[in-house]
Amino acid sequence: MNLLHGESLAVSRQGRPILTAVDISLNRGEMLGLIGPNGAGKSTLLRLLAGVIEADEGRLSLEDKPIGAITRHERARRIAYLPQLSEIAWPMSVERLVALGRVPHLDPWQHPSPRDRAIIERVIVQTDLQPFRQRAFNTLSGGEQARVALARALVTEPDILLADEPVSALDPAHQLDVMTLLSEHCQSGQSVIVVLHDLSLAAHYCHRLQLLHQGGTLAVGNAEAVLTPENLEMAYAIAMNQTPEETQSPFRLPWRRLS
Amino acid sequence: MQAKAIALLLILLTAPAAAAGPPQRVVSVNLCTDQLLLMLADPRQVASVSYLSRERQSSFVAEQAAGYPLNHARTEEVIGHRPDLVLAAPYTNPRLLATLEKLGFVIEKLPLGYTLEGIIKDIRRLAARLGQTQRGEVLIEQMHHRLQHNDAPTGLLSPKALFYQPRGYTSGANTLQNEALRLAGWRNPAAEQGVEGYVAVDLEQVILWQPDTLFTSTYKDRSISLAERQLEHPALKRLLAGIPMLEIPYKYWICPGPMLVEAVALLRKAREERDAR
Amino acid sequence: MISAITQSRLILALGLSIAFTALLSLLTGSQAIPLLQALHQSFNGGPGIYGLILTELRLPRTLVALLAGASLGLGGALMQSLLRNPLASPGLIGSASGAALGAVITLYFGLAGMFTLALPIGGIAGALLATLTVYLLAGRDAGILTLILAGVAVNAFALALVSLLLNLAPSPYAVQEIALWMLGSLANVSRNELWILLPGTLAGWLMVWRQGRTLDLLTFGEETAASMGVDLHRLRWRLFLAVALIVGSAVSVTGAIGFIGLVVPHLLRPLVGHQPSRLLIPSAMGGGLLLLTADIVVRLLPAQGEIKVGVVTSLIGAPFFLWLILQRKRDMS
Numbered sequence: 001m002n003l004l005h006g007e008s009l010a011v012s013r014q015g016r017p018i019l020t021a022v023d024i025s026l027n028r029g030e031m032l033g034l035i036g037p038n039g040a041g042k043s044t045l046l047r048l049l050a051g052v053i054e055a056d057e058g059r060l061s062l063e064d065k066p067i068g069a070i071t072r073h074e075r076a077r078r079i080a081y082l083p084q085l086s087e088i089a090w091p092m093s094v095e096r097l098v099a100l101g102r103v104p105h106l107d108p109w110q111h112p113s114p115r116d117r118a119i120i121e122r123v124i125v126q127t128d129l130q131p132f133r134q135r136a137f138n139t140l141s142g143g144e145q146a147r148v149a150l151a152r153a154l155v156t157e158p159d160i161l162l163a164d165e166p167v168s169a170l171d172p173a174h175q176l177d178v179m180t181l182l183s184e185h186c187q188s189g190q191s192v193i194v195v196l197h198d199l200s201l202a203a204h205y206c207h208r209l210q211l212l213h214q215g216g217t218l219a220v221g222n223a224e225a226v227l228t229p230e231n232l233e234m235a236y237a238i239a240m241n242q243t244p245e246e247t248q249s250p251f252r253l254p255w256r257r258l259s
Numbered sequence: 260m261q262a263k264a265i266a267l268l269l270i271l272l273t274a275p276a277a278a279a280g281p282p283q284r285v286v287s288v289n290l291c292t293d294q295l296l297l298m299l300a301d302p303r304q305v306a307s308v309s310y311l312s313r314e315r316q317s318s319f320v321a322e323q324a325a326g327y328p329l330n331h332a333r334t335e336e337v338i339g340h341r342p343d344l345v346l347a348a349p350y351t352n353p354r355l356l357a358t359l360e361k362l363g364f365v366i367e368k369l370p371l372g373y374t375l376e377g378i379i380k381d382i383r384r385l386a387a388r389l390g391q392t393q394r395g396e397v398l399i400e401q402m403h404h405r406l407q408h409n410d411a412p413t414g415l416l417s418p419k420a421l422f423y424q425p426r427g428y429t430s431g432a433n434t435l436q437n438e439a440l441r442l443a444g445w446r447n448p449a450a451e452q453g454v455e456g457y458v459a460v461d462l463e464q465v466i467l468w469q470p471d472t473l474f475t476s477t478y479k480d481r482s483i484s485l486a487e488r489q490l491e492h493p494a495l496k497r498l499l500a501g502i503p504m505l506e507i508p509y510k511y512w513i514c515p516g517p518m519l520v521e522a523v524a525l526l527r528k529a530r531e532e533r534d535a536r
Numbered sequence: 537m538i539s540a541i542t543q544s545r546l547i548l549a550l551g552l553s554i555a556f557t558a559l560l561s562l563l564t565g566s567q568a569i570p571l572l573q574a575l576h577q578s579f580n581g582g583p584g585i586y587g588l589i590l591t592e593l594r595l596p597r598t599l600v601a602l603l604a605g606a607s608l609g610l611g612g613a614l615m616q617s618l619l620r621n622p623l624a625s626p627g628l629i630g631s632a633s634g635a636a637l638g639a640v641i642t643l644y645f646g647l648a649g650m651f652t653l654a655l656p657i658g659g660i661a662g663a664l665l666a667t668l669t670v671y672l673l674a675g676r677d678a679g680i681l682t683l684i685l686a687g688v689a690v691n692a693f694a695l696a697l698v699s700l701l702l703n704l705a706p707s708p709y710a711v712q713e714i715a716l717w718m719l720g721s722l723a724n725v726s727r728n729e730l731w732i733l734l735p736g737t738l739a740g741w742l743m744v745w746r747q748g749r750t751l752d753l754l755t756f757g758e759e760t761a762a763s764m765g766v767d768l769h770r771l772r773w774r775l776f777l778a779v780a781l782i783v784g785s786a787v788s789v790t791g792a793i794g795f796i797g798l799v800v801p802h803l804l805r806p807l808v809g810h811q812p813s814r815l816l817i818p819s820a821m822g823g824g825l826l827l828l829t830a831d832i833v834v835r836l837l838p839a840q841g842e843i844k845v846g847v848v849t850s851l852i853g854a855p856f857f858l859w860l861i862l863q864r865k866r867d868m869s
Contacts, residue, residue, distance in 0.1 A: 050763040055683040076765030087757040089620035090810040100752055104765050136810070152756070156764075266634040425709055427724075461842070462593055462724055466585050482707035483649055485716060493591035493726045498585070 001064055002027050003191055004160055009058035011044055018044045020215045021058070024082035026160065030181060031192045033206030035199060035226075037236050040212040042195045043084065046162050049193065050081035075109055077102035077198055084165045084195075086149035091136040094148050101155030106200060108190065126181060143174045150178060154185065160216040161185055163194045163246075167201065172254035179205045180257065198251050199240070211235055263477075276280040281390025281441045282344035288332040288355070291371055291514035292318060292346035295381060297323045298398060298516065299391050306340040316478055319510045319518040344388070351502065358485050371433050371515050375406075378515040398517055405520045406442065417535055419443040420526075423495075423504070425477075425486035426461045436474075439519055443526030464490075466498055472529065475498065476509040505529050543814050546807055550821040556603065557828050561598040562590060564835050596727045599832045601845075602824035604722075604731055604790045607740070607782035608632075609823015610816060612797025617751040617812035618775045622805075623680050623860070625797035626783045628687045630666035632794070633694035634785035635780075636717045640698050642703035651715020652728075656736045660784030666690050667757060667776055676758075680864075695852050719846030720793030721830050729789045740781030743774055748813025755812065793846045795853020802860065826852075 011019040019041045020184040026032050034042045047053045049060070051067070060067040062078065068069040070078075082100075088097065099125075102116045112120070124130055127147045134142060137255040146169055153161055163182065167175040175198070182192045183205055202209055203223035210220040219226045220233060232240050284306040288291045293312035296305060297320045311317055312324035332337040336357055337345060343368045346361055356366055367388055369381050379399050385502055386395025398512040422429055430436035431447070431454030440447045448468035449460065460513035475490060490504065542803025565573060569586045612625040626632045642658030642673055644646045673686035698717055702710045745828075755763040762768050783797075801815055802821040808814035830848040837843055 047759065050759075052759045052762050071767045072767060076763065081760060081763035083757065083760055085762075089755045089757070090805070092755065092810045094812055096809060097755070100702070100755070103749050103753060106749070108749060157574065283756060374717050426712070458627045461566045463569075463589050465570075466593070467567050467587055479708050482705075482709075483644055483646060484705070484707035484709040485643075485713050486709035487707065489724050491728075492592075492724060493728060494588055497588055 002026060002062075003030075004062055004193075005064075006049070007058055008061045009045070009048060009055045009060065011041075011048060011053065011056055017215055019048070019055075020214070022215070022217055024049075024217075026191050026193060028191060029186050029189050030208065031186045031194065031206045033079070033202040033209045034193060034195045034210055034212060035197070035202050036212035036218070041215045042212055043164055045212070046164050046193065046195060047227060048079070049160075050079060051075050051164050052081065069098040073104060075094055077156065078159045080153040080156040080161050082149055082153045082163040082166055084159065084168070088137045088145075091138040092135060094140070095124070097137055097148055098124060098129070098151045098155055098216050099151040102154055123148075123151050123154045126184075127154070130178070142169045143171060144179070146170055146174070150181065153170045154181070157190075159190055161190065161192045163192065165195050167195065172190060173257060175201065176254055188232065198225060199232075282342075282388070284342045284348060285344045285347040285389070286328075286330065286337050286340045286342035287312075288330060289346070289351055291348050291516070292369055292385075293324065294318060294320050294514055294516050294518075295369070295385050296346055296389075299386050299394050300389050301383070301391070302326075304389060307336070308344055314482070316509050317513060319514075319516065319521075320343060321510075328334065333365050337364075338362065345456075346385075368410045373433050373515065374438050376404075377443070378402075378517070378519065381515055382517075388511060403522055406523065410488045417444055418471040418530065419448045419469065420472050420474060420529075421447065421449060421465065421468065423465065423473040423475050423490065425475075425484070425490060427461060427465070427489060428457055429454065429465075430457050431455045435515060435519060439507075439512055439522045439526055442519075442523045444530055445526060462492060462494060469498070471499075471533065472502060473504045474507050474529075475504050476507050476512070478509040478513065481530040543808060543818070545774055546818050546830060547813060547821065550818060550825060554825050554828070557825060557832070558598050558602065561601070561828055561832055562594050564832050565589065566678075568861065575746035580800075584665075589791065593841065596730050597722055597831070598724050598828065600721055600729055600733060601723045603737055604732075604772070604786035604793070605827025606820040606824040607737055607786040608793065608827070609800040610741070610744070610820040611779045612823070613801040613812070613815045613819035614775050615797070616801055617754060617815070619683065620754060620757075621680055621683055622802065623798065625686060625795075625801075626663075626779065627792070627794045627797055628691075630670040630687055630690040630694065631663040631779055631783045632665020632792040632797075633691045633698070634669075635659040635663035635784040637666070637694045637698050637701075637793045638707075638784065639788040640701050640868040644701065644707060646711050653735065654734060656732050656785045656788045659788030660736055660780050661707055663784035663787065664776060667679060667780060671776070680795065701854045708766060715844060717791045719844040719850070720787075720791035720832075721844045721846065722790055722827075723842050725789065733785050733789045736781045736785030740778040740785070744816070745776070745777040746811055747771070748816055751797040751812035753818075770823055779825070791844075793827065793848065794850045795857065796824050796826055796849055798854050798860075799853050800826055802856075 002025040006022065006024040008021045008023065009019055010017065010021055022045060024045065034045065036042050055195055062070060067075070099112065101119050102112055102120065103114065106112065118179060123219055127150060129147060131152055137145065140148065146166065150166060161182070167178050170178060179201055186192055194206070194251060208221060209223055210228040211218045211226050211231055218235055219231050229240065232238060281304070283304055285296060285300060285304050286307045287296045293308040297308065297312070307328045307330045308324050310329040310331055313321050313329065315321045318324060328340065332352065332355060334380070337359060342364060345364050347356055347366055347368050348371055349368060359366060363487055368375040369385060370377070372378050372381055382395050382398055386392050420440055429449045432450040433455055434457060437447050437450045437490055448470060454460070473495065481487065507522050509526055511518050547868050569589055574586035574590040577584030578591045608626055611631065615624040615626065615629060616622055638658035638661050639655055642654050645660065648655040670683070670686045670690045673689070674683045695718060699714055702714050753764050753766050758768055801819045804818045804822050805815055808818060827845070827849070831845045833848050834843050834845045
């Protein structure tokens with residue numbers, strides 16, 4: 001049984017198709033990478049899975065249960081969404097922003113339990129936010145802000161974490177940090193769908209890749225099967241270096257965090 | 260001497276009016292002079308009265324005014340009637356009067372008194388000006404007759420009454436309302452506390468004066484506004500212990516004239532009813 | 537660093553200030569009255585004039601100031617949190633002028649004479665209509681400038697209609713009451729006004745009960761909030777309606793009093809660590825406190841006839857507003 005399963009998902013805006021008959025499936029403990037050129041429909045697919053927008057056509061189910069049969073609140077507890085830009089309206093402290101990630105688990109007037117607080121603490125440590133916990137969000141650097149946004153989503157302890165380009169604003173070291181956090185999330189049986197532009201990171205961290213092109217799926221499977229020269233040429237209109245030997249110019253790929 | 264000067268002026272400016280004898284084409288531009296004019300003049304002497312003279316709530320002589328041409332105190336209108344006398348009030352638009360004067364029209368500004376004596380003076384003055392001395396004396400005699408029998412004295416024991424209008428306006432000393440209250444045997448705490456003329460007072464002040472009753476007048480049919488809602492303030496209702504405010508028709512005391520005695524009669528009746536309780 | 541004090545302390549401090557100011561308000565009037573005697577008369581229900589002044593004039597005025605001020609402060613905090621815009625407030629996004637228009641229509645043309653609640657219902661409907669118009673004009677994720685421009689247009693239109701209608705109203709006094717609706721005043725309010733104010737105010741307060749966390753989630757933007765379980769459509773309607781209820785009721789009684797909804801949430805926001813849910817109760821208390829204080833100032837100022845309380849709040853609020861704009865300009869550059 002798939003954790004999340006979508007069939008023939010289609011979305012159009014003002015008569016223009018954005019997604020056309022996309023199938024998607026996600027297993028427990030799996031990290032699925034969504035790749036594809038700008039405008040391929042990756043973000044739209046993610047927002048659709050997050051419940052932010054609705055599909056015009058197609059079926060979407062969570063553990064074989066149609067998504068429509070799941071309440072808004074249960075869905076919020078089980079699926080967390082991390083948008084591309086972390087917009088924060090008010091300069092609240094890091095600690096309070098992260099804590100809000102527990103809200104889907106609380107009744108309107110209920111205070112966080114010791115267990116909730118323990119989870120918040122653990123995530124703050126995991127995301128390396130301790131030094132900033134009292135700082136206002138707007139005083140943080142871009143990388144720190146991205147970690148706060150990720151921490152907020154992790155605190156929800158979702159079965160599925162949907163992350164839209166979580167590393168695009170980060171330096172290589174922090175990119176590796178975030179990708180490591182996402183893979184750790186998968187090790188406890190939870191799953192991640194992540195939109196990435198960096199194909200090397202995608203190949204390195206994701207169990208499976210799904211390549212979107214013009215609103216449809218061009219290829220899906222492991223990195224070898226998806227990142228073929230033919231697929232990449234069709235999707236991105238580029239030729240790829242696959243090994244350092246192929247070129248004379250320096251070729252550097254961040255691979256592992258040192259400390 | 261004065262008459263001679265005026266006559267000279269008229270000839271010099273070739274003004275339209277004839278110089279000698281009582282005026283034959285009188286135009287009044289103010290509600291208060293309208294009313295005295297209509298009571299004193301021979302109908303043939305009246306050329307025009309102001310439009311307000313026909314408003315039933317404001318004018319005591321609305322029916323009599325029905326037959327005359329109306330004006331809105333505009334220069335062209337007044338000139339159009341070719342008056343040999345223009346009647347005005349002390350507060351009539353000075354620009355209008357200055358223009359008329361420049362053109363050589365004769366203007367009579369009645370002082371419009373706010374006491375019984377002042378009213379009598381106004382009547383005598385206008386009657387004389389119109390050549391109707393006899394009618395004036397009759398009018399004055401009728402007034403005295405209605406007032407004289409029960410001229411209640413005002414003492415410290417007299418009940419207190421306040422004239423109270425929308426937006427919290429009251430009449431202190433030197434007002435017709437104060438005079439009517441006095442003639443009817445009511446004390447007016449506003450006048451006693453040094454309030455002069457027609458001014459707004461705040462509710463706390465009204466309550467501290469502890470009037471036994473409030474009289475009011477509406478110059479149009481009751482309508483809805485915050486100003487008028489103020490008259491229904493619960494504090495006033497409790498102050499008067501549920502006795503409703505008495506409404507005196509506006510036309511009785513907005514202008515000086517014999518109609519003031521009608522207001523006095525109503526106020527006296529209210530006082531007698533109060534004494535009976 | 538954020539200098540946040542605990543919320544309970546802030547609420548306690550505001551509560552004590554309100555108690556003190558309310559007492560001061562009961563002692564303030566155009567006339568000096570002996571307080572002990574007034575209290576004695578009030579509690580014994582006797583017909584004394586001092587008791588009358590205390591219970592029928594100063595007490596209702598104090599309560600109306602607190603309630604109306606609280607509604608404006610809370611309305612500001614709610615709109616700012618909902619639209620994620622620090623300049624959104626009942627005065628700027630049309631609620632207040634729309635409410636004045638609705639109240640004027642019902643009051644001067646006889647509807648309010650038919651049943652007591654017609655007046656606040658008019659105010660509430662006007663507030664809702666004006667707010668929705670601004671919202672639709674500006675669009676969902678409107679920037680500050682767009683929102684303010686839409687607000688300016690709707691405010692101007694509503695106030696022009698207020699003027700026109702007061703000129704056309706049958707009452708000869710109506711025209712002189714324009715200033716009252718545009719600036720707001722608490723002069724001569726009685727317990728009747730309290731009953732006009734209360735139903736809508738309580739209903740509105742109940743509607744936003746427990747909405748704080750939802751507003752917190754909106755901090756992350758509408759889409760993230762939706763993914764966290766917020767029903768945006770329902771939330772928007774609920775808050776627009778609640779703000780219309782409280783602001784419409786308040787304005788029906790006091791006229792459009794400016795700037796309280798803008799200034800109060802702003803001053804208090806840093807004290808609660810900028811968290812929307814923690815801002816609501818303090819904003820309501822702060823709004824009540826500010827309006828009551830302004831109304832005491834109005835009663836103490838020596839003037840021929842009473843100065844409108846909106847003059848005082850605007851004299852405080854308008855420079856503050858300018859300062860805010862300059863502040864934002866500096867932040868952007």
